[in-house]
Amino acid sequence: MFHVDSEVGRLRQVVLHRPDLELKRLTPNNAADLLFDDVLWVSRAQAEHDAFAAALGSHGVVVHYYSDLLARTLEIAEAREYILDRVFDPRWHGPLAASTLRAAMAGLGPGELASFLAGGITKREIAELGPEPKSIAFHSLDPDGFVLAPLPNLLYQRDTSCWIYGGVSINAMRKQARIRETVTGEAIYRWHPMFAAAGFDHVPRVVLSEREDSAWAVRQRHPERQSAHPDRDHQRNRPRQELPHTSRPPTPRPHPAREVQR
Numbered sequence: 068m069f070h071v072d073s074e075v076g077r078l079r080q081v082v083l084h085r086p087d088l089e090l091k092r093l094t095p096n097n098a099a100d101l102l103f104d105d106v107l108w109v110s111r112a113q114a115e116h117d118a119f120a121a122a123l124g125s126h127g128v129v130v131h132y133y134s135d136l137l138a139r140t141l142e143i144a145e146a147r148e149y150i151l152d153r154v155f156d157p158r159w160h161g162p163l164a165a166s167t168l169r170a171a172m173a174g175l176g177p178g179e180l181a182s183f184l185a186g187g188i189t190k191r192e193i194a195e196l197g198p199e200p201k202s203i204a205f206h207s208l209d210p211d212g213f214v215l216a217p218l219p220n221l222l223y224q225r226d227t228s229c230w231i232y233g234g235v236s237i238n239a240m241r242k243q244a245r246i247r248e249t250v251t252g253e254a255i256y257r258w259h260p261m262f263a264a265a266g267f268d269h270v271p272r273v274v275l276s277e278r279e280d281s282a283w284a285v286r287q288r289h290p291e292r293q294s295a296h297p298d299r300d301h302q303r304n305r306p307r308q309e310l311p312h313t314s315r316p317p318t319p320r321p322h323p324a325r326e327v328q329r
Contacts, residue, residue: 068265071230082224083120084133086112088186089217101219101244133221134181136255141177146258153250154184154215164202168214171196184251187217220245227252233267 069080090109098106120130140146155169171193172180183192191210199205208214220226227248228237237253240246256262 069230069235069262069267070233072232078123078126078128080129080131081123082131082133082136083116084185084221084224085116085120086222087134088182089219089221092187092213092217093219097216101217102242103219131261133224133255134185136259136261137184137251138177138181140251140255140259141180143258146254147173147180149258150184150250150254154247160200160214161202161204164200164205167198167200167202168193168205171198183215184247185218185221187213188215190214215247216244218245218248221248228256235267 086107086109090107090112093101093103093106095106098104123130141150151169151173155165155172157165159165160168172183172188174196175183189211190205190208190213193199193214205214226238227240227245228235230236235256237249237256240249
């Protein structure tokens with residue numbers, strides 16, 4: 068059902084995210100932290116996005132909206148547990164606050180939870196959902212301070228995942244402002260009914276160099292496709308060897324250009 072073997076072929080299906088709450092919460096004070104140069108005119112952004120989606124539809128492209136995919140995924144108990152366990156991590160929110168925050172969000176319906184996961188949630192909004200966590204970090208927040216920051220970069224759906232032939236790679240994001248996008252993206256591809264029964268390869272958050280990432284994912288799907296340079300690949304993929312410890316620094320080797328000059 069899902070297969071991508073060209074960067075310039077005909078587009079048949081696409082995942083888009085319509086600008087919503089996360090862009091409304093973009094301010095001059097938090098724009099840089101959220102990787103934006105400035106705030107956006109949200110209603111204009113929505114109108115332009117709708118025109119873009121309509122143009123795709125007029126050419127026969129099936130548009131899947133990220134918010135709908137996430138809400139449907141959150142109807143599945145295992146997927147919901149997976150996301151909440153990783154979003155409310157004691158290492159980020161503190162051991163005293165994480166469980167209380169998680170419990171407050173767990174009581175939300177799929178659509179409302181999906182909205183807060185993308186748009187962020189403030190201390191004031193959390194307080195309306197249940198008891199406040201017994202946490203100094205939580206109580207030090209302003210009422211409108213974010214317990215979960217918004218994810219305005221969800222606009223760029225091409226970043227967090229990529230299709231390679233019959234498989235999909237879920238990409239780990241480097242910036243703190245985008246790390247949570249990987250969690251929800253992985254849950255969608257793993258549990259959403261459209262993808263769960265599709266029979267494609269799921270490569271979760273592979274930790275590889277940029278040069279090796281795509282080639283590795285393709286080899287997992289198509290092991291019969293051998294490299295044109297097996298000897299070079301063998302050397303590149305060979306485990307690194309630890310150098311013996313020595314108190315003497317290594318002898319510097321002459322620069323090739325200097326040898327030529329001599």
